[in-house]
Amino acid sequence: MKSTIENLGPTRVRLAIEVPWGDLDHAFGEVYKELGKQVRVPGFRPGKVPNRILDQRIGRPVVLEQVVQHAVPEVYSEAVRENQVRVLSQPDVEVTRLDDGEALAFTAEVDVAPDLELPALDALAVTVEDVEVTDEEIAEQIDTMRERFAMLTGVERAAADGDYVSLDLEATLGGEVLEDGTTTGMSYEVGSGQLMDGLDEAVRGLSADESTTFATALLNGEHAGEMADVTVTVRSVKTKELPELDDEFASTASEFDTLEELRADVRTRLSRVKTLQQGAQARDKLVEHLLEVTEVPVPENLVEREIEWRTRSMERELAQAGMDWDAYFAAADVENKEAYEAELRDNVEKAIRTQFVLDSIADSREVTVDNEDLSAQIMAQAQRSRMSPEQYAQQLQEQGNIADFVADVRRTKALAQLLEQTTITDASGDVVDLEALRPQTVRAAGEPAAPDADADAEAPEAADAQGADDDAVVTEGEATVDEAVATEADAAEAAGKA
Numbered sequence: 001m002k003s004t005i006e007n008l009g010p011t012r013v014r015l016a017i018e019v020p021w022g023d024l025d026h027a028f029g030e031v032y033k034e035l036g037k038q039v040r041v042p043g044f045r046p047g048k049v050p051n052r053i054l055d056q057r058i059g060r061p062v063v064l065e066q067v068v069q070h071a072v073p074e075v076y077s078e079a080v081r082e083n084q085v086r087v088l089s090q091p092d093v094e095v096t097r098l099d100d101g102e103a104l105a106f107t108a109e110v111d112v113a114p115d116l117e118l119p120a121l122d123a124l125a126v127t128v129e130d131v132e133v134t135d136e137e138i139a140e141q142i143d144t145m146r147e148r149f150a151m152l153t154g155v156e157r158a159a160a161d162g163d164y165v166s167l168d169l170e171a172t173l174g175g176e177v178l179e180d181g182t183t184t185g186m187s188y189e190v191g192s193g194q195l196m197d198g199l200d201e202a203v204r205g206l207s208a209d210e211s212t213t214f215a216t217a218l219l220n221g222e223h224a225g226e227m228a229d230v231t232v233t234v235r236s237v238k239t240k241e242l243p244e245l246d247d248e249f250a251s252t253a254s255e256f257d258t259l260e261e262l263r264a265d266v267r268t269r270l271s272r273v274k275t276l277q278q279g280a281q282a283r284d285k286l287v288e289h290l291l292e293v294t295e296v297p298v299p300e301n302l303v304e305r306e307i308e309w310r311t312r313s314m315e316r317e318l319a320q321a322g323m324d325w326d327a328y329f330a331a332a333d334v335e336n337k338e339a340y341e342a343e344l345r346d347n348v349e350k351a352i353r354t355q356f357v358l359d360s361i362a363d364s365r366e367v368t369v370d371n372e373d374l375s376a377q378i379m380a381q382a383q384r385s386r387m388s389p390e391q392y393a394q395q396l397q398e399q400g401n402i403a404d405f406v407a408d409v410r411r412t413k414a415l416a417q418l419l420e421q422t423t424i425t426d427a428s429g430d431v432v433d434l435e436a437l438r439p440q441t442v443r444a445a446g447e448p449a450a451p452d453a454d455a456d457a458e459a460p461e462a463a464d465a466q467g468a469d470d471d472a473v474v475t476e477g478e479a480t481v482d483e484a485v486a487t488e489a490d491a492a493e494a495a496g497k498a
Contacts, residue, residue, distance in 0.1 A: 003079040010114045010297040011088075017079050018097075018105040019071065027071035031063060060100070068095060068104065076108050086113040086359075088302055111299040116360040119293045125423040126289065128281040128432060131274045133267050141266050145253050146245065152238040158205045159237045161191030165203060166235040171218075173228045180221075181228075185235065199232065206234040219331065220322035278432050282424045283415065287354060290361075296353040306348045307341075355411065362414035369410045377409045 001023060006014045032051050039057055041049045055063055072093055080087055088111040097105035152164055159165050167188050171181035188195060190203050202214040211233040218228050243249045250262040318328055325337060334340050361367075375389075382392035396402050424432040 001075060001078065003082060005083050005085065008109065011111055011299040011302075013085060013110060013112050015076070015079050015083065015085070015091075015108045015110070016096075016105070017075060017108065018103055019075055020103055021101055023075075024067060024071055024104060027067045027074075030070050031066045035063070035066075064098060064100060068098065068106075071104065072106060079108075085110075088112060088299060089305070111301050113356055113359060114297050116294055116296060116356060118357075118360055118364060119290070121361070121418060122421070123423075124286065124289070124418070124421070125425070126282050126285040127425050127427060128278045128285070130426045130428050131271055131278065133270045133274065137270055138263055138266050141270065142245070142263065143242075146242045146249065149243050149249070149253055150240045153241055155237050155239050156208075157237065158207045159190050159203050159234060161200075161204070162240065163190045164188070164238045164240060165190060165206075167203070168233040168235060170231045171228045172231075173218075173223055173226060178218075178221075178223070178228065196230070199230075202230075202232050203234060206232075208234055208236050210234055219327055222322075224322070224324055224327045278424070278426065279434055282422065282432065282434070283419055286419055286422055287357075287415070290357050291350070291353055294357055296356050298349050298352050298356075302352060303345065303348055306352070307344060310344060310348070358411035358414050359407075361418060362410050365414060365417065367410055367414045367417065369406055369413065373409050373413060374406065377405070377412075 001017065001019050003015055003017045006016065008014055028051075032054060035054050035058060036049050037046060039049060039054060040046065041053055041057060044050075044053070049057075072095075076091060076093070091108035091110040093106055093108050095104070095106045097103060155163075165188055167186045168184045169182065169186065171178045188199075188203070191200050193200055196216045196219070198214040198216045202212050206212060211231060213229055213231045215227050216230055218224050218226050243252070245259065247258045250256050250259045254262050254265070256262045256265060314328075318324065323331075328334075329336065329340065334343075378393055378396075379389050382389045385392060387395070396405050420434065424434065426432055
C-alpha cells in the first residue's frame with residue numbers, strides 16, 4: 001500500500017491511497033466466503049462453489065464492488081495510522097482507479113485536528129477574587145438553617161406572602177376541564193412565584209374555603225401557550241414560625257453549644273468554599289487566556305454535527321416534558337430561537353476550541369493516562385451520576401464511549417499539570433497556593449466538573465453542621481481543584497463526540 005497526504009486546509013486533509021492487487025487477497029477471501037453461503041449452484045455444496053463460478057453467476061463487477069467495500073475501511077484505517085492523522089469524522093471516499101488484477105486506488109477527504117502553535121506555557125499567571133466572608137452571608141446561611149426548623153401554625157385570616165396554603169386547583173379550557181388539570185391539597189408558599197403566572201395574585205387575600213378564578217397561559221402539554229381559566233380554592237392558611245436565634249437553637253441545629261460558635265463555624269466553612277472557588281476561577285481564567293492567545297481553527301462540519309446532536313437531544317427532552325420550543329424559550333428567558341441558536345453555536349465552537357488546545361498541550365507534554373487515573377475518574381463520575389463504578393464502566397463500554405472518556409481524562413490531567421505551574425494571585429496581590437486546597441485525607445482525585453460547579457456550591461450545605469464533617473461538605477470542591485477540573489461542561493460534551 002502506498003499513501004500520500006495533502007492538506008486541504010488547517011482542519012481537512014485528502015489521503016490518496018493505492019493498493020496493489022495482491023494486497024486485496026484477504027478482502028477477496030471474505031467476499032467469496034460470504035457469497036458462497038448465499039449462492040446456490042447445482043452440483044456444489046453451500047460454501048464450496050468455486051470462485052470462478054461465483055464470478056460467472058453474480059458477475060465480476062459485483063464481486064469487485066463488494067471487495068472494494070470490504071477493503072477500503074481497513075486500508076483507510078492503516079493509512080491513517082501510518083500518516084499519524086487524528087481524524088474527527090467519517091471520510092468522504094472516492095474510488096479513482098479499479099483495474100482488475102492490477103490495483104485499487106481511492107482518495108479519502110476527512111476533517112482532522114489542527115496543528116496548533118501554542119504560546120509559551122512556562123510563565124502563565126491569572127488573578128482571582130479575594131476570599132471575603134461578610135456578616136450578611138453568615139446571617140443568610142444561619143437563616144437557612146432556621147428555615148429547616150421552622151414550624152407551620154394554622155391562622156384564621158387571609159393569606160399573605162410567606163404563608164403556606166393548601167390549595168385545590170381546576171384548569172378549564174373553553175369550559176372543559178383539562179386532562180390532568182385538577183389537583184387537591186397541594187401545599188404552596190404564597191409569593192414564591194413557583195407554579196403559574198397569576199396564582200400569587202389570586203391567592204393573596206383569600207381565607208380558608210374561599211375561591212377565585214384567574215386566567216393564565218399553559219406552560220406545557222398539547223395546549224401549551226393557550227390561556228386557560230384556573231379556579232383556586234384555599235383550604236387552609238398557615239404561617240411559618242422561625243425558632244429564636246439563640247444558644248438553644250445552635251445546640252438544636254448543630255453540634256455547637258452557643259450561637260457564636262455556630263457563627264464561627266459557618267464563617268470557616270464559607271471561607272473554605274470561597275477558597276475552592278478561587279481554584280475554579282483560576283482554571284477558567286487559564287483556559288480563557290489560552291483560547292485568547294492561541295489561533296484555533298474549527299472544522300465547520302464538526303460544529304454542525306454537534307449543534308445537530310444537541311438540538312435533537314433538547315427536542316427529546318422537551319417532548320418528554322410536554323413542552324415546545326416557545327414554552328422553553330419563555331421559561332429560560334430566551335428572546336427567540338435565533339438567539340438560542342447563536343448562543344448554542346458560540347458554546348459549541350468554544351468547547352471544540354478548548355478541546356483542541358488541551359489535546360495539543362497534552363501532546364506537547366506527552367501526558368499519558370494510566371489505570372489509576374481512569375479508576376479515579378470512573379469512581380468520581382459514578383458518584384456524581386449516582387451509580388456504582390461497575391455500572392458506570394459498563395455504561396461506557398455499552399455506549400462505545402471508552403475512547404472518548406480516556407481522551408477527557410487526558411485533557412483534564414494536562415490542564416491540572418498546567419494549573420499547578422501557573423502563578424495565581426488574588427485581587428489583593430496575595431499568592432494563592434492550590435496545594436493548600438488539597439484535603440489531608442485520602443480521596444479519589446481527578447474528577448472533572450463544569451466551571452461553575454464550585455462557584456455555585458450551595459452555601460446551606462457549606463453551613464450545615466448536622467451530621468457532616470468539614471471534609472465531607474467540600475469533598476466535591478476539593479477533588480475539582482486538585483485536578484484543575486476539566487474546562488467547560490460543554491467542552492467535555494463536545495469532546496465526547498468530536
